[in-house]
Amino acid sequence: MLEADRGQTAITIHIVDSTGYENWLLAQPENVRIVLSAQRFTGASDSLAVISLSDSWSAVVGVKDAADLKTWCLARAAELLPEGTYRLAEGVSPGPAALGWLLAHYAFDRYKPDAKPTGPRILLTADLARIESTIREAEAVTLVRDLVNTPAADMGPSELEAEAEKVAKTYNGVLTVTKGHNLETGYPMIHAVGIAADKKNAPRLIEVEWGSTTHPLVAIIGKGVVFDSGGLDIKPSSGMRNMKKDMGGAAHALALAQLIMQSRLPVRLHLLIPAVENAISGNAFRPGDILTSRKGLTVEVANTDAEGRLVLADALTKAAEGDPALIIDFATLTGAARVALGPDLPATFANDDALADAVLKSGVAEDDPLWRLPLHAGYDDMLKSEIADLNNSPDSGFAGATTAALFLQKFVAPTNPWLHLDTFAWRPSSKPGRPKGGEALGLRAVWAMLQDRFPR
Incomplete structure (x- = not known):
């Protein structure tokens, strides 16, 4: 082709x-x-x-x-x-x-x-130099589309694990999967969100490590909520229809990891995918519950449908423990981002202006645009809880994408440059070359930025 x-x-x-x-x-x-x-x-x-x-x-x-x-x-x-x-x-x-x-x-x-x-x-x-890189990018976008388009019955946590294992084996990465008792004690919020699912879809943290220890450490995290019913704060049927795409962040993260390994980018990669189903059963986590995160911060659950930030928080904490040179997370996190920016523009947050400028510039160059939203510290008060360190879902409804990003920022060390993409991972209608369904939005922009930041 x-x-x-x-x-x-x-x-x-x-x-x-x-x-x-x-x-x-x-x-x-x-x-x-x-x-x-x-x-x-x-x-x-x-x-x-x-x-x-x-x-x-x-x-x-x-x-x-x-x-x-x-x-x-x-x-x-x-x-x-x-x-x-x-x-x-x-x-x-x-x-x-x-x-x-x-x-x-x-x-x-x-x-x-x-x-x-x-x-x-x-x-x-x-243009012979462009052929191989173009094919790799097409394969990465195809991977995102295929994973997101696959129904949750065939793309649960175990299938996400299998996809990560396939990529790891292909490029000599090391796969680690944490679940069961070790997940409950080590990553309690991932465990709490996913515990209501059946045994096949048991929650887990999927990790892939690759690269030389002499290279800068880059951590990439992807929200892997394979289906989001909303939990006990159940979504209406219209809101649940496309929730197979709620693992779109994980699809982006895995595709970016594949690009890094294929291209032998001179980094030490740490991929983390908290994979859960936000299901409903007798042991589901409840509104009003207090969860203790891996970092030790306690979180009051105001809404079980704000589960993505909970699983990402434990994964971000794990990533930050390695003191990486860069942390990137992808997540289909908030409807507020879509209301503000529509389906095509991932809401982009960064705790480092130079990093934000670089990825926005790459987005323009690659025809994969992003739009930066603020990590406005003045909204930190919205995350306060009377009985815990944090509240996972402010009642006001204001600045939903920003408050979600501020919540995640609590689990990232200030010394670690951090980039958060609140992406839709979905195309609601077809355009040339871009059929309706799962879509990679922000992937190519971040990939171009990484190549500039860590040149071969």
Whole structure:
């Protein structure tokens, strides 16, 4: 689907935009102008036309800016064109658009055994240095999409563990899983949130360690709530419908870990996934319960549907114990972030301005945008409890994404640069190369930042 251009026979794709289309058209033979006019082609973004000649054919693709190809500008063409091998005209390099071309091939058909996949559309490129890295990024995004799209019945804590084990074995990482009594005593909030699930879906902390001890330690944490009923503060059915995606943070973290190991980034990786199901049974944790965290801080449970921050808190505490050079967590944490920023923009928090600036810059460069929200210390009072150190869910309803991030910050050492992404991990409607369903949002931005921060 992406190959080195060595002069193979290929179908030509002409790239145009609406501002330059008329000049391009004037330079074409009359028969080409007639064919394109008949198709009412104007060079508009995401449009496609076909030029059929006596012994060959080519395609014309409209993009926003023909001089600056962005990630998704060829995705629509890749979805519509038939199986074959293609080359951009006049030696144009697809650049970042090669990723969108690859991801346009994605389809989640695990539960459609009779689905007939379309044949590959191979894009040739002379930019040989980009091929391998682009394929790796496409594989990472695909991993996120597949994990999030898989229903909770087939993607419980044990299946998340199996996915982490697969990645660890592939790249010689060391897998550690803590559950049962050791989880209850060592990570009591992870245990409390997940204890109501059945035995198969018993809560656990999944860890993968990789890399040389001579390299900087980077901890990556992903919220792995495989299904969130809301617990005893049960969600309405409409709010529960897509809660298979509540492990989207874990999917992002695992995909980022895969990129780090594949690329042999010079870091010492510590991946942590607290994997639980927030279920309902007689032993479920209750509103009003006081939980003692791994750090020793006590937390009053104001709402059992604010469970993600509880499991992340114990994982963050464990990560901080290693005194890492950087801590990153991904979580589908708050509806407040979606109300503020919509589905496409992960709410981004950082205790280090330079770190925040770097990842925001990478997000723009990679067409994977983020938006920073404040860790406003003035809202710390909202987390107060009359009978415990902290309250997990302020009653006011104000600044929900920020108060959740402030809660997490209590479990991170101030000396550790920390980045928190409150991501949706879901696309509510389709766009070219990005079908409705599980989605990697913020993954590529963080990956680009890491490559700049820890160059090979």
